[in-house]
Amino acid sequence: MAELHCGSYRLSLERPLIMGVLNVTPDSFSDGGLFTDVDRAVARGFQLMEEGVAVLDIGGESTRPGATPVPLQEELRRVIPVIEQLAGGPVPISIDTRHVEVMQAALAAGATLVNDINALRAPGALACCAATDAAVCLMHMQGTPATMQDDPHYDDVLQEVGQFLKARAEAAEAAGIARNRIILDPGFGFGKTVAHNLTLLRGLDTLAAAGYPLLAGLSRKSVLGAVTGRAVTDRVSGSVAAALLAVMRGAWMVRVHDVAATASALAVWQAVEGGQ
Numbered sequence: 001m002a003e004l005h006c007g008s009y010r011l012s013l014e015r016p017l018i019m020g021v022l023n024v025t026p027d028s029f030s031d032g033g034l035f036t037d038v039d040r041a042v043a044r045g046f047q048l049m050e051e052g053v054a055v056l057d058i059g060g061e062s063t064r065p066g067a068t069p070v071p072l073q074e075e076l077r078r079v080i081p082v083i084e085q086l087a088g089g090p091v092p093i094s095i096d097t098r099h100v101e102v103m104q105a106a107l108a109a110g111a112t113l114v115n116d117i118n119a120l121r122a123p124g125a126l127a128c129c130a131a132t133d134a135a136v137c138l139m140h141m142q143g144t145p146a147t148m149q150d151d152p153h154y155d156d157v158l159q160e161v162g163q164f165l166k167a168r169a170e171a172a173e174a175a176g177i178a179r180n181r182i183i184l185d186p187g188f189g190f191g192k193t194v195a196h197n198l199t200l201l202r203g204l205d206t207l208a209a210a211g212y213p214l215l216a217g218l219s220r221k222s223v224l225g226a227v228t229g230r231a232v233t234d235r236v237s238g239s240v241a242a243a244l245l246a247v248m249r250g251a252w253m254v255r256v257h258d259v260a261a262t263a264s265a266l267a268v269w270q271a272v273e274g275g276q
């Protein structure tokens with residue numbers, strides 16, 4: 001059976017799975033400030049496990065458009081105590097960071113997946129992950145969070161994102177990260193207009209055809225606000241629809257805030273499409 005190797009965890013590639021978002025930040029675009037206290041963050045982590053996550057993604061730096069970078073010590077202070085308490089449980093812990101020092105500390109604290117919006121392009125990032133048995137998620141981003149939404153441009157967004165992800169997967173494998181530890185992600189909202197995001201979602205199956213498991217993160221994002229006219233606090237239905245559309249087009253994992261609602265939608269999908 002096809003599986004993703006994620007430290008000692010094995011995640012089936014045969015059915016769609018949920019990555020639950022746990023932002024330990026004061027300023028994330030949809031849940032900033034809700035889980036900055038360690039106890040509340042840990043409680044939220046256990047709640048998301050009950051609701052059906054296959055992976056818990058913990059982040060200590062908002063990368064919303066225009067966000068200012070967080071000092072390293074502050075990012076570490078936010079995430080490490082939370083990882084220490086949640087690691088080793090029923091689901092693997094993912095660290096959402098682009099900083100090598102945070103990757104290292106999080107892996108030492110028990111994280112077994114490195115989710116990097118910068119696709120391990122920072123010096124030392126590939127080697128840091130290759131030295132462990134952790135899985136990696138390599139995401140496409142045009143520009144940096146500070147400037148990425150200024151004027152994103154592509155001649156062919158699907159082709160360019162696909163080429164970038166293929167090149168990063170090759171770089172990861174060349175660095176010693178086995179193929180069965182690699183996830184790719186087109187990076188919805190990271191240097192993309194509404195039209196770019198919709199084109200990527202529509203064409204996700206062409207990215208899936210490259211053969212690596214795909215993660216899609218559309219949850220509560222502004223593209224859904226543009227389509228529905230709803231505020232960030234009122235995008236659950238749009239997010240569930242987007243997650244389902246992504247799965248229908250070949251996404252393996254969806255990164256979501258609203259885990260219970262997404263789990264119900266995927267259960268219906270599974271009952272119809274999974275033949276059980």
Ligand code: HH2
Nearest residue numbers: 023028029062063064139185187188217
């Ligand atoms: N989106 C966000 C953060 N990390 N990682 C991956 N692999 N894919 C994504 O689409 C993705 C990501 C942004 O969402 P969120 O964490 O809710 O917001 P913020 O960056 O403001 O903390």
